[in-house]
Amino acid sequence: MEVITNKNFGKNTPEILTLMRSWNPKGICDFHHTLGNKITPLIQLPHLAKSLGIKNILVKDESSRLGLNSFKPLGASYSMHKEIDNNPNIEVFCTATDGNHGRSVAWMARKLKKRSVIYVPCDTTESRIKSISEEGAKVHVIDGSYDATVKKAKSRCQLENQEFEKDRWSLVQDTAWNNYEKIPLDIMKGYWTQIHEITKQISPNSIDVLFLQAGVGSWAASLISYIMIYWENPPKIISVEPLSANCVHESIRMGHRVSVHSNQKTIMAGLNCGTVSTMAWAILKNYIYKSISIPDSFSKNAIKLFANPIADDQKIISGESGAGGLGGLLALRNGSSKDRAEEVLKDSSTVLIINTEGATDPINYNSIIGED
Numbered sequence: 001m002e003v004i005t006n007k008n009f010g011k012n013t014p015e016i017l018t019l020m021r022s023w024n025p026k027g028i029c030d031f032h033h034t035l036g037n038k039i040t041p042l043i044q045l046p047h048l049a050k051s052l053g054i055k056n057i058l059v060k061d062e063s064s065r066l067g068l069n070s071f072k073p074l075g076a077s078y079s080m081h082k083e084i085d086n087n088p089n090i091e092v093f094c095t096a097t098d099g100n101h102g103r104s105v106a107w108m109a110r111k112l113k114k115r116s117v118i119y120v121p122c123d124t125t126e127s128r129i130k131s132i133s134e135e136g137a138k139v140h141v142i143d144g145s146y147d148a149t150v151k152k153a154k155s156r157c158q159l160e161n162q163e164f165e166k167d168r169w170s171l172v173q174d175t176a177w178n179n180y181e182k183i184p185l186d187i188m189k190g191y192w193t194q195i196h197e198i199t200k201q202i203s204p205n206s207i208d209v210l211f212l213q214a215g216v217g218s219w220a221a222s223l224i225s226y227i228m229i230y231w232e233n234p235p236k237i238i239s240v241e242p243l244s245a246n247c248v249h250e251s252i253r254m255g256h257r258v259s260v261h262s263n264q265k266t267i268m269a270g271l272n273c274g275t276v277s278t279m280a281w282a283i284l285k286n287y288i289y290k291s292i293s294i295p296d297s298f299s300k301n302a303i304k305l306f307a308n309p310i311a312d313d314q315k316i317i318s319g320e321s322g323a324g325g326l327g328g329l330l331a332l333r334n335g336s337s338k339d340r341a342e343e344v345l346k347d348s349s350t351v352l353i354i355n356t357e358g359a360t361d362p363i364n365y366n367s368i369i370g371e372d
Helices: 016-020 025-034 046-051 072-086 100-111 126-133 146-164 182-201 218-230 247-254 278-287 296-307 324-334 362-369
Strands: 002-005 042-044 056-061 092-096 115-121 138-142 169-171 209-213 236-242 290-294 350-355
Touching: 002 247, 016 218, 016 278, 025 072, 025 182, 046 056, 056 182, 056 324, 072 092, 072 100, 072 182, 072 218, 092 100, 092 146, 100 115, 100 126, 115 126, 115 146, 126 138, 126 362, 138 146, 146 169, 182 218, 182 278, 209 218, 209 324, 218 236, 218 278, 236 247, 236 324, 247 278, 247 290, 290 296, 290 324, 296 324, 296 362, 324 350
Parallel strands: 056 350, 092 115, 092 169, 115 138, 209 236, 209 350, 236 290
Antiparallel strands: 002 290, 042 056
């Protein structure tokens, strides 16, 4: 594991934050309500907190969100809804995914009575592929990484739209690049429902430390943007990534966006990304306080702690990426960089963690909780 401090923390206010101030969180939540969205629970784990030497741990549990077991449908559904408003002629929604996002795109496409084509990396588990297919999607398995899969989905959409000379295909990715920003921005806007719920469930000023998983960084940047606009006293924010796919971590180290490439695999499939979203980076580089890269063992330990609570703490079902936030807390508190924890975690600290997914790969989940 490795912990680094962001040298650019708090130096600038990104221009994109001005745009985000115009967003209407109630309107976003109202849209999700039309899909049957219900507020997901915020769970206190006081006994786990005591065992880690802090005051309290709060967990926003996304394992039941819209029946899809992750927060991902919040972003996909909102962006696809906006796309149809702008272009009713769309026939196919396409994306690249490690699982949850693709399932969410397929689910929303079915609701909109549209087709979906989903590209997944070759190491995507059979259970996740099956979940996507069951939503009516055509799934293509690509011999390559997540980043290579994004390129494949992008080129397929471009080819289809060129051939038919109209925008029948829409690419729905939460990572932005030059000339591809509107849809990722709408996805980030959709994620605001989650943090808006959290704000209503707690006193925002009571949170001292927030752990956020970072893949391409869009979800983390979305929540951070809301916090910087609406919370009076923002917490210290710590990003968490797998050691083998830590593009945000390495970008923070270098002070600019960098891509990472590794032949190593991680069980944290939703975080297995090599390049930071351009729009996300504008926010992350200014507001991430520390960044942690963790081996899979910390995610596994977090899953087990959630599944086997201390005393009368509530049981939480968490997937490999979902447990990353708690994995980051365990790494900071009990890992080799324990000395660095003292400036962040105190006995009076209240920590907020987001369980971003349930057991989206039941076979692997049962294998992990069955380990000694």
